Amino acid sequence: MKLPVYLGLLHRCEHTLAESFRQVADGHGDEPDVYFLCRALADQCEKHERALQPIVERYGEVDKDDEPERLHADGLSSTRSGAVGLLRDLQDLYLLGSLVDITWTMVKQAAQGLRDAELIGVVTRCEAETKTQLEWLSTRMKQAAPQALIVAE
Amino acid sequence: MVDRIADIWGTRTPYAQGEQWPVRVDQVLAKGLTGQDVDRWVQSACVLCSNGCGIDIAVKDGAMVGVRGRAADRVNHGRLGPKGLFASWQGVSNKDRLARPLIRENGELVETDWDTAMGRIVSRSKALLQEKGPLSHGFYTSGQLFLEEYYALGVIGKAGLGTPHMDGNTRLCTATAAAAMKESFGSDGQPGSYTDIDECDAIFLYGHNMAETQTVLWARVLDRISGPDKPLVVCVDPRPTEVARHADVHLPVRPGTNLALMHGLVREVIRNGWIDEEYIASHTLRFEDLADQIEQWTPEAVAAECGVDASAVVEAARIFGTSRRVLSTVLQGFYQSSQATASSCQVNNLHLLRGMIGQPGCGILQMNGQPTAQNTREAGADGDLPGFRNWENPEHIKELAELWDVDELVISHWAPPTHAAQIFRYAEQGSIKFLWISATNPAVSMPQLPRIRGILSKPDLFLVVQDLYMTETTKYADVVLPAAAWGEKTGTFTNVNRTVHLSEQAVEPPGQARSDLQIFLEYSRRMDFRTNSGGPLLDWEGPEDGFNAWRECSRGRPCDYTGLSYERLRGGSGIPWPVNDEHPDGTDRLYGDGTFPTHGEDTEDYGHDLTTGASVGPQAFKAMAPNGRAIFKTAPYQGAHETPDGEYPLRYTTGRTAYHFHTRTKTGRAPQLHDAAPSMWVEMSPGDAESLKLREGDQVRVESRRGHLFAPVRIAGVRTGTVFAPFHYGYWDDHEGEDPEQHPTAANELTLTEWDPVSKQPVFKTAAVRVTKVADATGPAPAPTTTASRPARAGRVPATAGGAAGEVSETIAPAEPQAAAPGKEES
Numbered sequence: 001m002k003l004p005v006y007l008g009l010l011h012r013c014e015h016t017l018a019e020s021f022r023q024v025a026d027g028h029g030d031e032p033d034v035y036f037l038c039r040a041l042a043d044q045c046e047k048h049e050r051a052l053q054p055i056v057e058r059y060g061e062v063d064k065d066d067e068p069e070r071l072h073a074d075g076l077s078s079t080r081s082g083a084v085g086l087l088r089d090l091q092d093l094y095l096l097g098s099l100v101d102i103t104w105t106m107v108k109q110a111a112q113g114l115r116d117a118e119l120i121g122v123v124t125r126c127e128a129e130t131k132t133q134l135e136w137l138s139t140r141m142k143q144a145a146p147q148a149l150i151v152a153e
Numbered sequence: 154m155v156d157r158i159a160d161i162w163g164t165r166t167p168y169a170q171g172e173q174w175p176v177r178v179d180q181v182l183a184k185g186l187t188g189q190d191v192d193r194w195v196q197s198a199c200v201l202c203s204n205g206c207g208i209d210i211a212v213k214d215g216a217m218v219g220v221r222g223r224a225a226d227r228v229n230h231g232r233l234g235p236k237g238l239f240a241s242w243q244g245v246s247n248k249d250r251l252a253r254p255l256i257r258e259n260g261e262l263v264e265t266d267w268d269t270a271m272g273r274i275v276s277r278s279k280a281l282l283q284e285k286g287p288l289s290h291g292f293y294t295s296g297q298l299f300l301e302e303y304y305a306l307g308v309i310g311k312a313g314l315g316t317p318h319m320d321g322n323t324r325l326c327t328a329t330a331a332a333a334m335k336e337s338f339g340s341d342g343q344p345g346s347y348t349d350i351d352e353c354d355a356i357f358l359y360g361h362n363m364a365e366t367q368t369v370l371w372a373r374v375l376d377r378i379s380g381p382d383k384p385l386v387v388c389v390d391p392r393p394t395e396v397a398r399h400a401d402v403h404l405p406v407r408p409g410t411n412l413a414l415m416h417g418l419v420r421e422v423i424r425n426g427w428i429d430e431e432y433i434a435s436h437t438l439r440f441e442d443l444a445d446q447i448e449q450w451t452p453e454a455v456a457a458e459c460g461v462d463a464s465a466v467v468e469a470a471r472i473f474g475t476s477r478r479v480l481s482t483v484l485q486g487f488y489q490s491s492q493a494t495a496s497s498c499q500v501n502n503l504h505l506l507r508g509m510i511g512q513p514g515c516g517i518l519q520m521n522g523q524p525t526a527q528n529t530r531e532a533g534a535d536g537d538l539p540g541f542r543n544w545e546n547p548e549h550i551k552e553l554a555e556l557w558d559v560d561e562l563v564i565s566h567w568a569p570p571t572h573a574a575q576i577f578r579y580a581e582q583g584s585i586k587f588l589w590i591s592a593t594n595p596a597v598s599m600p601q602l603p604r605i606r607g608i609l610s611k612p613d614l615f616l617v618v619q620d621l622y623m624t625e626t627t628k629y630a631d632v633v634l635p636a637a638a639w640g641e642k643t644g645t646f647t648n649v650n651r652t653v654h655l656s657e658q659a660v661e662p663p664g665q666a667r668s669d670l671q672i673f674l675e676y677s678r679r680m681d682f683r684t685n686s687g688g689p690l691l692d693w694e695g696p697e698d699g700f701n702a703w704r705e706c707s708r709g710r711p712c713d714y715t716g717l718s719y720e721r722l723r724g725g726s727g728i729p730w731p732v733n734d735e736h737p738d739g740t741d742r743l744y745g746d747g748t749f750p751t752h753g754e755d756t757e758d759y760g761h762d763l764t765t766g767a768s769v770g771p772q773a774f775k776a777m778a779p780n781g782r783a784i785f786k787t788a789p790y791q792g793a794h795e796t797p798d799g800e801y802p803l804r805y806t807t808g809r810t811a812y813h814f815h816t817r818t819k820t821g822r823a824p825q826l827h828d829a830a831p832s833m834w835v836e837m838s839p840g841d842a843e844s845l846k847l848r849e850g851d852q853v854r855v856e857s858r859r860g861h862l863f864a865p866v867r868i869a870g871v872r873t874g875t876v877f878a879p880f881h882y883g884y885w886d887d888h889e890g891e892d893p894e895q896h897p898t899a900a901n902e903l904t905l906t907e908w909d910p911v912s913k914q915p916v917f918k919t920a921a922v923r924v925t926k927v928a929d930a931t932g933p934a935p936a937p938t939t940t941a942s943r944p945a946r947a948g949r950v951p952a953t954a955g956g957a958a959g960e961v962s963e964t965i966a967p968a969e970p971q972a973a974a975p976g977k978e979e980s
Contacts (some may be wrong), residue, residue, distance in 0.1 A: 030578075030581075031578070032574075032905075032906045032907045032908070033766075033907075033908065033910065036794050036907060037765055037766075037910065040764075040791065041765075082582075083582060083584065132762050132764070132765055132767050133765070135762065135765075135767035135768065135770075136762065136765035136766065136767035138767070138768075139568075139765075139766065139767045139768045142567060142568050143568040143569070143571075143575075145567075146288060146317075146565075146567060146568075147288055147579060147584050150285075150286060150288055151285050151286060151288045151289055151584040151585075152582065152583075152584045153583055153584065
């Protein structure tokens, strides 16, 4: 069974996303909404990691798979500055969040196949929050993009 | 004669439930004048709070010399409050008024003529449009102008320039009211009416110190309380306000914990079965969303988090759940605190749970802070589109483009219009280079003033400030435009409960001062903004043209003005919208039939996630198919972002006093009001004062991570662990230390830049501070004794009184009250 591979992937990418949210918060402290929300969303990602724990205990998780990673989603190495820098950092978070989102979806498919009510419950709660994270990032970027791309210096 | 400084609310006129509130006509004239000296009385309404009292202006020899309440007006039945009585005319007729435009030359502001001043604005504006485009322009207006002026500004910004960077200081006072109504009901629009005070069995005031912010409305409540069948009163406020003193249940919550309390109240009401299941099934959706968020908030959990008694939470919930008719009012204690929209939506939810909306006595008043804030929201001068149109609905954009005869692409609608704090952020970053501020004073009223001063003084920011007086903000301007005041121009405005009033010009403005409308029209003309057909974008001659244009814009929208005209508004009472063919005499309450503007094509907003502010968007909204049903919206409780710690051990909250409005531009110039509350103070509890060895009047330094202030301390009844500071006091009349950097005293030196994720209203009510003593008292703190700032121990501070100067004539019951329901009162 390869579900542990996906549980490992999910665990890692929630962890990466949490760290990246925290990094963007610290790097963009002059944008109070970004600062406070990214910190809250980092906490949310860590909550998701904890929610996965009992599932991982049952199924195990695989750190390294025989299918090697082709696309590396390592998180943000550092944050950028300025209006376009903010946009790029939020966009990177969006990419990481999308990976989390689709991974939850795959795990949910497996959970349904396994008729695992506990796992379905965990996925349903976390997946909805991940979607809202993506919606917030999109809302915030749409607001910032014209100013950043047209008039910012 | 009654001293209305000592007696803020005036003489009681008790009445019973379901009766008409008796008339009491309040009148004050300049010293030595009697009614016979007055040349003429001119119809208007008061602009010194959001209540919207009908007022007549006394004119003698071309000057305003006093005011009286309009007996026939449904809002106030003749009464006026201290601010309206003393500041509305004395705050305008003053030697300090700006009479000529000013421009900056070699670093100094110097007098000039209109042609030069406007020429400078227009040449900078055109150059920036050429070089950077419309996103280089921002407008920050007010809740003090008239409807016609906001609409002109809205059209200029949205159809002329095409910039999304327009907001008002309404963002600071009333944005959450609008946001909560949009989330719950699909659109802005006050469900309730002041007449609900006449009918209710219980009244809940959530973070609303009505006794000081809307004194005439509170007089109406006091008259019910003194009547034979008094309503039960529940007050949520960390201070012992006059409301709290009359409350059956007072919940002095820790600042920043409102949502925990609201979750607890909703939980109790549901668990006790005090809900209308039929109403919920037929008229609402997403009831099931409430359960997850409220489950943990037992009365005991609320007590622990909010610092109130669990039994008081239970009792408040019982009153809400079992009273036949409940009125709820909400203001800054919720709007300017943490999780503002979510907390205010829970008030809406309580009413939806019981099906108590739009019926007599069963109202919600999501209050406004300012007299014309409703119009800023309606007319598109803030972060909304005119006529409560939805920026995410292409059909609404098309309607506006057709109405204005401009290209749809000009009207920026890729995102919600930019909110105030973000406008200042863009100016800070240098992408907004042209900022036009009208009738507001951000150098005192915005959070984190050291930062705001830095932004306003940026050399690359071209700053236009339009005001009555030199203010803390005009100091940074490149051009200062002298504006005509209330009473010096004609226009309309709309109060909290949708009542539209006409305010007629009574006197000429001083010197060369011009109305804000004239100024905006002149800018539009000089910029040569044109329609697709080549005509001028704004071809109005004066305010009545503006009103008629607005009427068309409002057609078919929830705020429908099509049945109103200047003629219709002359004489008698103000009239609440919608006024149209269906409701020719106006509308007292909305949503009595349980139908809400949540059809996809009508709705003003598709809503947000209340935790993050993420847009729901058209697809998800339509999939939810609310189709006229209200929506239960909520969020998990998170608490304040900045809470006390070892370094900054006290909670800091800001607020208002009954005697002043905003940054005292008008009220500070009325001697009676000035003398009642002349300068800055802070309030602390006896326990906190004792642990710091502070006595009444001692000078303290209050410091947060962002700044500090100096003020004398009033030892008052504020909850232990909390420091309260009034936000009115800036620097314009500070003769000791003119420089805020040297001797800061303003409350907002300490506040933090943070806003609600949905309403974008800044958080003024939670910060962490420390207090140290700097000098012994030289006398008591200059705080009134008649309000929430009364000393904790009586008898040691002289009582606040106005003496002869504070005397006002009150004529009780000179006439029968007008019927309250629209359609019956027109005489």
